[in-house]
Amino acid sequence: MWPMDKSAELEQRLGYLNLDEEDLEQLSKLIEAGDQTRVGELVPQALGDGVSPVTILEDALIPGMDAIGDRFQAGEIFIPEMLLAARAMHAALEVLRPQLADAGAKPAGRVVLGTVRGDHHDIGKNLVGIMLEGKGFEVVDIGSDVPPEKFVDAVDDDVQIVAMSALISATLPAMKETIEALEKAGLRGGIKVMVGGGPLDQAHADSIGADAYGRDAAVAAVEALALVT
Numbered sequence: 688m689w690p691m692d693k694s695a696e697l698e699q700r701l702g703y704l705n706l707d708e709e710d711l712e713q714l715s716k717l718i719e720a721g722d723q724t725r726v727g728e729l730v731p732q733a734l735g736d737g738v739s740p741v742t743i744l745e746d747a748l749i750p751g752m753d754a755i756g757d758r759f760q761a762g763e764i765f766i767p768e769m770l771l772a773a774r775a776m777h778a779a780l781e782v783l784r785p786q787l788a789d790a791g792a793k794p795a796g797r798v799v800l801g802t803v804r805g806d807h808h809d810i811g812k813n814l815v816g817i818m819l820e821g822k823g824f825e826v827v828d829i830g831s832d833v834p835p836e837k838f839v840d841a842v843d844d845d846v847q848i849v850a851m852s853a854l855i856s857a858t859l860p861a862m863k864e865t866i867e868a869l870e871k872a873g874l875r876g877g878i879k880v881m882v883g884g885g886p887l888d889q890a891h892a893d894s895i896g897a898d899a900y901g902r903d904a905a906v907a908a909v910e911a912l913a914l915v916t
């Protein structure tokens with residue numbers, strides 16, 4: 688039943704048990720509940736019903752992940768629940784990837800993308816990759832928990848941007864170390880560095896000498912284009 692019915696009554700009826708309502712709020716709840724199977728069914732159904740992939744992402748999937756984070760912080764849930772939610776999110780992103788990336792444009796440039804050392808979070812990074820592809824970038828995804836030297840090794844003559852993600856405050860120093868490693872390798876002058884992730888803001892990006900900061904994947908794609916044009 689699209690578009691979404693936001694009534695309090697519906698909210699009350701939903702919960703995790705009644706998974707039959709087809710609306711964005713239910714999808715958000717399914718992400719929270721880590722129900723990969725139902726998410727994998729509902730996302731294509733929503734797309735088929737004409738809901739835009741950006742609406743699905745921003746009004747259902749990301750709020751679901753945010754709710755999971757809040758509940759983790761409040762001590763209501765633990766790592767296994769977060770992992771289930773992450774798995775469901777991955778399933779949804781796989782379906783949305785082609786829609787979000789909406790190919791066609793010729794490569795705007797090559798981006799090396801990774802999550803910094805010590806940090807295994809990759810959902811935000813993957814989303815940034817999808818949005819960059821959508822803007823016509825070729826994305827070289829070098830994964831998560833990436834040490835500075837691996838970022839350095841991934842930079843070749845065609846790379847214009849190194850994009851780093853960090854979700855854990857304690858891994859922010861690794862971002863600075865990676866920029867220093869790029870400098871030490873003599874590569875910093877030829878590339879732009881873009882950073883993002885939960886614990887970062889523009890001030891932090893400035894303080895470590897990054898060229899750009901993106902608060903979300905859509906902004907990341909716009910910033911990346913601005914860096915190369």
Ligand code: B12
Binds near residue numbers: 806814
């Ligand atoms: C899912 C999740 C996990 C999953 C990760 C699965 C995976 N494959 O990614 C698992 C269960 C493995 C996990 C583990 C841990 N987690 Co965790 N996790 C989360 C959670 C709930 C969601 C993260 C997420 O995917 N969000 C959705 C995406 C779309 O958003 P995003 O990542 O922020 O990305 C967006 C922007 O930040 C930006 N962006 C991101 N990267 C980049 C890069 C660039 C270049 C740009 C421009 C933009 C950009 O664009 C993205 C899209 O819009 C968050 C809570 C939260 N609300 O963030 C906690 C959270 C990040 N985790 C946290 C913690 C503490 C941990 C653990 C240390 C827990 C533990 N005690 O073991 C471990 C860390 C393990 C490790 N070494 O990495 C804390 C971090 C606190 C902090 N600031 O230090 C959080 C904030 C939870 C909390 N509230 O306490 N986690």
